[in-house]
Amino acid sequence: MKSLPITIDSVSKAYGTYVALDDVSLDIQAGEFLTLLGPSGSGKTTLLMALAGFVRPDSGKLLLGNRDITRLAPNKRDIGIVFQNYALFPHMNVLANVTYPLALRKTPRAEARQRALATLARVKLDGLAERNVAALSGGQRQRVALARAIVFEPRVMLMDEPLSALDKNLRETMQYEIRRLHDDLGITTIYVTHDQREALIMSDRIAVMNSGRIQQIDTPQRIYDRPSTRFVAEFMGEANIVAPGSARRIDGAEASRETLMIRAESFHLDAKLVGRDGVALEGMLRAKAFRGENWLLTLALDSGQEVLVCIPSALAGGCAELATGQRVTAYAPAAKVHAIPGATA
Amino acid sequence: MLEAYPHNTLARILLWSFAALAMAFLMLPTLVVVPLSFSASNLLEFPPNAYSLRWYENFFGSATWMAALRTSLILGTLTALIAVPFALLACISMNRLGGKTATTIQSILLTPSITPGILLAIGLFFVLAAQRLVGTLFGVLVGHVVLAVPVACIVLLPALARFDWNQVQAARSLGANWARAIGGIIVPQLQLSLLSATLMAFLTSLDESVISIFISSGRNSTMPKLMFLSLRDQIDPTIAAISTLWTAIVVVVVLIVTLRQKS
16 A cells, blocks of 8 residues: 655634634655644544544645645545544444445455455454444444555555544554554554553654644654743643743753753752753742652742752652642753743743 | 422322323313214214214215315325425534534524414425416325425424534445435434424314315315315315324324333
């Protein structure tokens, strides 16, 4: 199967005065797994629906390979979609659901059946072909939806928060399975989620969206460690945005004049674990909480700003003895201190 | 449910008696024509002194009544066949458009069901007269479709509101055009509502008299029109025989549909 690249070129969409997509441009490579990540109302689902053909952009272009699909009917796009609620057809059994796209393509019955069964085996649903959709568990429905979306060998797959209805354990299993399926098929995949962990685990690249715009598009690691905006920094995890001047260099060199982002888990309480070029933040311990795998300390800097410090239990020898009100210095290595251009704390 | 009522025997007896009275009040006027229709007398009299099937023979032997029956059944069938698909498409578009546009379309579509029948008939008469369609079967059909569309919409709108539209989008993404998505995904799942809508549309046409009186004529006369005219001109028990048959047909159709819905 040959998968295709996707080009999203300055796409905008407004509903009345509400701007759902604000001049969005994005290139997705053939075979890439790209995640659109953002809070609800950020435009990620609108963008996905525009690709699927259910939302017509006010302006801009959508290209599948070299083909302009901006105005192409959804049924002519050959894009497999997995919906949030699966959207299985309750009046058909599992096999009929999966053969449906093949029947529409006039695939001979025997071949359609064989391909559907092979696809069901691929998503580990062998033996359930004749089962009624209503008799399936959430995880099984999810797999039927996947099988139905890939059985006709689409060039692109779109997934709209497909795991949000599953419980935590199943969700983690499915994250790996969907990723493995993607790797086996090599199909260009655009995945929508509001769960940053899911995005980090599954994606080749993540596009973080907010208020109809793409804030940053990068590899999971760079999105996490090198966020380009304050929004991205805070959306991806426990981020401290530290005002210029609050942090001093351990080696006494002149401190950065920029707003810094330091993740809570980047801190150590032992200066020896951090290089000489690292930074130190001193403040009063306002609160501490034991969270099992780590301790969460809340420091109040002299400027009044609060900083979250997360120390892994394995390295937190002294945390239990710390008393609130006492002065504590937290150290972070230079590699984990990231200046956010243009941001203010 | 009934379990919610106190376990007081007197209260239960009163409740059931009241329900039985209400049912009787609803049913008796319809049932009273049944013995009348088997009367041997030349007049409508209750209770009849002697019984016979002569009025049924009279009905089935009359070319006029048979023509009217045929007209009514054809009209009812055509009305249902036209009004239900039209209403389904209208309901789908209202469901998709949403907001003020949908509300506007809905009020326009439902207007005929709240307009007094006589006004509708007069209006229709002038419109059809301009098209030289007064007295034709087609003219009456137009009138009946106008009346049946709101009836079908009232049945289909809530059914579509409960329908998961993602299924249609899924079907479209899997390669189905509009017609196939509606025919293969929506229609099979709305089967029961569509059946009810068809029945209601059919009965609306079967039962309609005002438009028929204004628009139909001669051999295009419908059953209700002929029944009205014969009641005015001559009162004989044929009308009771017809009413009994009419009731029987409606009861049978409703029973069949209800039983199908249960299974």
